[in-house]
Amino acid sequence: MRTRLLAFSILGVAVALAGCHRGTRPDGARVDKNGVSSMGQFENFVATHPTPEQFKSMYPGVQLMLPGTVSTMEIRYDNSRFFPQLDKDDRIVGGDFH
Numbered sequence: 001m002r003t004r005l006l007a008f009s010i011l012g013v014a015v016a017l018a019g020c021h022r023g024t025r026p027d028g029a030r031v032d033k034n035g036v037s038s039m040g041q042f043e044n045f046v047a048t049h050p051t052p053e054q055f056k057s058m059y060p061g062v063q064l065m066l067p068g069t070v071s072t073m074e075i076r077y078d079n080s081r082f083f084p085q086l087d088k089d090d091r092i093v094g095g096d097f098h
Helices: 002-018 039-046 052-058
Strands: 081-086 092-097
Touching: 039 092, 052 081
Parallel strands: none
Antiparallel strands: 081 092
């Protein structure tokens, strides 16, 4: 009985710690799941005119609000929801945070 309790306790701690893992972006930088903190680096990335898929892989902590995506009216101050401007090839050419 004690070994089962110990095993489940260790399993619970392992699962809890697994959720604390910080991911990395394709460029090797750490993913900040609270939104964009370095605006200069973000603006340089947007200046490369990424596709939505490239944006999502580089900034997985930012919700990309493409045209037609339903959104709430909540106000976010952590740069975690980006409304892009797209060109004719559906590449991101600008946008802003709401």
